Amino acid sequence: MGSNFKMVAKTLFGFEEILAKEIKDLGGGNIVTGVRNVSFEGDTGFMYKANLCLRTAIKIIKPIHSFSVRTEKELYRKIYSMDWGEFLAVDTTFAIDSTVNSDNFSHSLYVSQKVKDAIVDKFRDTDGTRPNVDVKFPDVRINIHIHKDHCNVSLDSSGRSLHQRGYRTATNIAPINEVLASGLLLMSGWDGQCDFLDPMCGSGTFLTEAAMIACNIPANINRKEFAFEKWNDFDEPLFDKIVEVCLNKTREFHHKIIGYDKAPSAVRKATDNAANANLSDYITIERKNFFQTEKFTDAKLHMVFNPPYGERLNLDMEEFYGSIGDTLKQSYPGTEAWFITSNLEALKYVGLRPSRKIKVFNSHLESRLVKYVMYEGSKKAKYQKAD
Incomplete structure (x- = not known):
């Protein structure tokens, strides 16, 4: 399954401790609770299992790079310098989700635009062509989080929010998430x-x-798709095995x-x-x-x-x-x-x-x-x- 890496599970306010216990029970390591999130470590198979099984996670993201940033030009330059060929191809689509809490950056949509420009320009300069943006159904969804002077770049392994289990086709006036x-x-x-x-x-x-x-x-056994299924390194036999093992643990x-x-x-x-x-x-x-x-x-x-x-x-x-x-x-x-x-x-x-x-x-x-x-x-x- 490969070596372990850091992941972050996002959740709702007040559910951090419950989610941390879920991750521990599932087999995650180095678990640290934050505000509306829990970070942990695991391998690729555990990332698949976390998406499939965690009941109180909204998203599972995989950090791929971090750096200090103070200006728009610096953001563009550092995003441009990344090896995006490892995560994207010219025939894949992508989208950017940005969250900003910084005096240097005031608009998340503008941050998303600058990041998109840097990625597109990098491909155009190295390959002569570029991947397209698809905000609704991208092959790869990139998560940008800027807090003060620090930027985290992550891949969204879940896609649509994990509360969308796949079984609820009919709702009433005030359905609960x-x-x-x-x-x-x-x-x-x-x-x-x-x-x-x-x-x-x-x-x-x-x-x-x-x-x-x-x-x-498993909470998300009825979902039709997870974002990681479109990644370059998606291991379908491994995912199928994890689904089988999890279903064998039902009671x-x-x-x-x-x-x-x-x-x-x-x-x-x-x-x-x-x-x-x-x-x-x-x-x-x-x-x-x-x-x-x-x-x-x-x-x-x-x-x-x-x-x-x-x-x-x-x-x-x-x-x-x-x-x-x-x-x-x-x-x-x-x-x-x-x-x-x-x-x-x-x-x-x-x-x-x-x-x-x-x-x-x-x-x-x-x-x-x-x-x-x-x-x-x-x-x-x-x-x-x-x-």
Whole structure:
């Protein structure tokens, strides 16, 4: 598989430690957590495996060069001096993604343009022709990150964001990002050792991600393509072997994963998405109003859901969140219930005291992942009464 090299996995705010644990469990070395990223080392095969298996990574990039830079001319000159023939050919297409946090460079699009010019000019001077830019479907995607006076040049091994798993073809008004859903499930301690319920399942993202975690199915097994498959050094037999080995590590799941939604359209979409992920045998979706349901098992139940925030749906938040608390208290003893909301004011209407509150972001919305432990019998009344 070759020697090890450094990689960087990008993630969402608050998921750095979870991602670091995933990388460690997968076999990565020299793991260092940053802000919205985790760096690590591995070989080419591990890069393939990281893209295939990591649930909380958005991108896996491979640094290829770094240098100090203070001016546009210096940026152009140092990019031009690189041996781009190692990564590109004249008949391949490429695109540049730039992130800039520097007093010397103010516009990421302008940085991308200068880098593109340097690469194109280098090929034109050495080969007499040049590769073309394709911003939508490039053969090679180059990542430029300038922080203060330092520039990192990397290859994007993932391509489209890794939250685009490939199974979700139908969504509702406010679908939750697949990486976010998986991270919240891991944060909640979901390990597939009991029954699971999403009582407001929408298009079924929590259900599908929960089933993949429970069965140890690689997160991105349903994706059609990764960017590294277009690289000059792509080792297809190695990748096929890694897919085979990872699939051989899946496990059976002997509990229930159930989703409720009162909208027929949501039930259809969630059912379709579970089928797209080949998980219909593990997931049951029913048309039900959560507020009119009771716990379906006498055993422990793990519940994770994404209730409406009031951002896109017009609801009486006091009544709605009050009903969440009443339903949990009256109908779901022996349940560990987690949900995410950006409506922090509405949380007080639940009428229960959360045992945990974790700051996360849902897209641009600052949110909280809250946990309510619903005890059996007298403990429920003793510990869950609001202040």
